[in-house]
Amino acid sequence: MNKVESIKAYPFLLNGEWKSSTSERTIEMQSPSGAGIPGKVQAMTESEVNTALTGAKDAQKEWGRKSFDERARLLYSWADQLLLMKDEIAETIMKEVGKGLASAEKEVIRTADFIKYTAEEGKRLHGELINGGSFNSGSANKFALVNRNPVGVVLAISPFNYPVNLAAAKIAPALIAGNAVVFKPATQGAISGTRMIEALDKAGLPSGLVNLVTGKGSEIGDYLITHPLVDLINFTGGSDTGKSISEKASMVPVILELGGKDPAIVLEDADLDKAASDIVSGGFSYSGQRCTAIKRVLVIDNKADKLVENIKEKMESLKVGAPEDNADVTPLINRKATDFVTGLIEDAIEKGARVVSGNHREGNLIYPTLLDCVTKNMAIAWEEPFGPVIPVIRVESVDEAIDIANESQYGLQASIFTKNMEQAIRIGNELEVGSVQINGKTERGPDHFPFLGVKSSGVGVQGIRKSIESMTREKVTVLNMSQG
Numbered sequence: 001m002n003k004v005e006s007i008k009a010y011p012f013l014l015n016g017e018w019k020s021s022t023s024e025r026t027i028e029m030q031s032p033s034g035a036g037i038p039g040k041v042q043a044m045t046e047s048e049v050n051t052a053l054t055g056a057k058d059a060q061k062e063w064g065r066k067s068f069d070e071r072a073r074l075l076y077s078w079a080d081q082l083l084l085m086k087d088e089i090a091e092t093i094m095k096e097v098g099k100g101l102a103s104a105e106k107e108v109i110r111t112a113d114f115i116k117y118t119a120e121e122g123k124r125l126h127g128e129l130i131n132g133g134s135f136n137s138g139s140a141n142k143f144a145l146v147n148r149n150p151v152g153v154v155l156a157i158s159p160f161n162y163p164v165n166l167a168a169a170k171i172a173p174a175l176i177a178g179n180a181v182v183f184k185p186a187t188q189g190a191i192s193g194t195r196m197i198e199a200l201d202k203a204g205l206p207s208g209l210v211n212l213v214t215g216k217g218s219e220i221g222d223y224l225i226t227h228p229l230v231d232l233i234n235f236t237g238g239s240d241t242g243k244s245i246s247e248k249a250s251m252v253p254v255i256l257e258l259g260g261k262d263p264a265i266v267l268e269d270a271d272l273d274k275a276a277s278d279i280v281s282g283g284f285s286y287s288g289q290r291c292t293a294i295k296r297v298l299v300i301d302n303k304a305d306k307l308v309e310n311i312k313e314k315m316e317s318l319k320v321g322a323p324e325d326n327a328d329v330t331p332l333i334n335r336k337a338t339d340f341v342t343g344l345i346e347d348a349i350e351k352g353a354r355v356v357s358g359n360h361r362e363g364n365l366i367y368p369t370l371l372d373c374v375t376k377n378m379a380i381a382w383e384e385p386f387g388p389v390i391p392v393i394r395v396e397s398v399d400e401a402i403d404i405a406n407e408s409q410y411g412l413q414a415s416i417f418t419k420n421m422e423q424a425i426r427i428g429n430e431l432e433v434g435s436v437q438i439n440g441k442t443e444r445g446p447d448h449f450p451f452l453g454v455k456s457s458g459v460g461v462q463g464i465r466k467s468i469e470s471m472t473r474e475k476v477t478v479l480n481m482s483q484g
């Protein structure tokens, strides 16, 4: 059989039917490790994208009238179908985005849990009644009924690094709130996203309620984002793309989960062993390709030698290699991303950083790299590598650590390692980030915690309850009671 014929071309779901594009063009996915092509997705036309949005708009009308219980039933069934497909979906994630098989399986299980919790939480989305009596100016006879209504059609755009979880984390809350969804996965990750939608279709998805759009962002991205039928955009990805979406979306509300440069701030009284463990797992899991990865260490100078030694020791137990072998550090998503990380490492070394470990590359695989004595004139001090490299910046004082942490354009999360809780809380209050982790690594979960970034790290709040709220709008109905 000829090689091209053996590559599966995945269809897209449009108004209840699995289809191939009239463009007769497909996009081939390259495996991060260079080991073959996991499949192809359709390059949809603008006209097909328009049909997806129109179909979603129509489907939302009936869905928005359904009870929370009925909506929850679809979500439970989706979670069940995902678990039935767990092995095949995990294998797809592994091949398509190079995630270790065990982590890919965990992603599917986490997603099913997320969907079930969302179904439960949606049922508790009650409104409120506000008594107008607190003002003197004749408002005592007024009552406001405040309800949360669906926004309409949500455009969900997911990234490559959690092609199933970060897609469902948008779609499930949107659906339980009564919205329809047009789902556009990142090109690399689109096969995994398609398999997840297969599970949703098997669960009994009403026609058009979730339409799947595949194609290159450079071809259909602007058309999608500026389409008049989009009522809200929920995007996870790079900060530059997020800013561009936000500008183009104009008055359409956006929820953006973007990049980060999460610091681990290690104080003199910290448990260095615990800090080192968290820095290694927080910085290197899935090769650092997580928005919440620890991306710099700010350590008080007199503890730096010991901490660096400790991190180096723990890095030795990291498994480097193929996703099939459950390695922690696997080839990065593509060559461009790998070149970028290599460039940051080289710049730091040229400017005097010390390589403690790593700095070895094989194709798209970069060995976990620890750089000590990193200074503010090096790009790695500020840029988000999205790869397996951690820079250590030595500081003289807590205030210097706070200043450097806040000098960043990003503000997603930060970790503080110390035994002094009062001090940790004071520092946490001064850090310009969405979440502070005291004595723990930076991470999004558990998934019902509020999750947000400030500055270039995002707009809006997610986390199951917050995501549902963020994808609804309040409707205020004022009852003016007679005063007699």
Ligand code: G3H
Pocket: 161, 162, 257, 289, 290, 291, 292, 442, 443, 444, 445
């Ligand atoms: O890449 C961005 C993700 O939201 C990070 O999620 O902390 O669960 O890895 P995570």
